Amino acid sequence: MASGTPIIAIVGPTAAGKTELSLDLAERLGGEIVNTDAMQLYRGMDIGTAKLPVAERRGIPHHLLDRLTVSEPATVAEFQGWARTVITSLRAAGRPPVLVGGSALYTRAVLDRFEFPGTDPALRAKWEAELVARGPAALHALLAERDPAAAERIEPDNGRRIVRALEVVELTGRPFSATLPQLEYVEPATVQIGVRIDRDLLERRIEQRVDAMFETGLVDEVRRLLDEGLAEGRTASRAIGYQQVIAHLAGDLSLAEARERTVIATRQFARRQLAWWKDDPRIAWVEHDDPRRVERALAAVALVVE
Known part of the structure; x- marks a missing residue:
């Protein structure tokens, strides 16, 4: 099955329900999860990135989590190499890689033909x-x-x-x-499944998610990571939620202001995510609350391996 083993990417805005669908598909297909969220690459950045706890991963192996310290930079070029190596290994073993994460550029850089321009x-x-x-x-x-x-x-x-x-x-x-990446898959046996959700509902879910992050210890997480070099990290320190809490701990924002700015920044991020995907005709969209979304996603996967 190796050569025809599909590559599946779950895309859509943050808080739409991508994680649950990725687990469902990995379970049904005997696959493994490959993280494509830039900030989940960092060890210790758990609450603010909504990193799935090990106990909730259903025993499914997850790749490219906790790879970097918060003081190290993350680059798309380096990530592309890591992810393609993992994907090649999984496909050789007949284990479909299921990519999931909020970083649209990272996902596209892995799936599509994308050569990085030089530097001066x-x-x-x-x-x-x-x-x-x-x-x-x-x-x-x-x-x-x-x-x-x-x-x-x-x-x-x-x-x-x-x-x-x-x-x-x-x-x-x-x-x-x-x-930027062209709309041409590196591997033909690739399918993107998009999770669609009503915008008003999405914004409410984002606010609920941010509230939960603050309630379950985001401030303490940031305080601990500052001791590990978070403020010096060129990539990690820019993460939504983390930069707002850093400002709060520096005395520049009240806790309420940090929370509100996190909500606003997350909503803006969700809009930018949608801008990446709205013009991609290859995506098979499923509704976030469709009771048959897994079956519809599996049908889309079947089309690329027939």
Whole structure:
């Protein structure tokens, strides 16, 4: 079955119910879970990333969790290599990999044909100096002028990705968005299952999830991770919830303000996630509350292995 073993990716906005569907499919297909959430790569970042506890994983092996310390950077290029190695190994054993996570670019970089553009140390240094001098918001506005499509997909406070986008635009003479993954699977036996949910309900679920995170110890988790170098981590410190709690612990935000800003940032993140997937005609969508969603997802998987 190895050559025809499907690669399955569960996509959709945060809090839509991707995790449960991924477990259901892995159980039914004898597969294993491959994490595609950038922040779940970090050890100790559990509550704020909604990382599934071991006891709730139904005995299904999970890959690419807890791979980095919070002080280490995560890159899409490095993740692509890790994930493709895991996927190749699982398929060789006839174990369908089921990818699930909230980082759309990470998922697409693994599934689709995507060669990373080169880099120029001098250009990178120039834009990093601009970031320090002008701040991420100003550089994001500049990116919006030069490459609106890229600016729409990059958070205004994500200085590292903004710098990379501006570097690529100047280096290649093409929009950064033109270097993003193309809609062409590396492996034909690939299927994406999207979880669709009403926007109003999604926003309520996001608020409930954030409330639960704060109630179950997010502040203590962040406090502990600060002792492990979280504030110095270029990637981990930007995670939604963590950056707001860091500001709270620094005395810049009240606890209520940190919670509210986390809700707002998560809702904005969900909208950006949907922007990644809305124009991808390959996705087979299922309703989050459809009692037959597993069967419908399995039918979509069957189509790629016939």
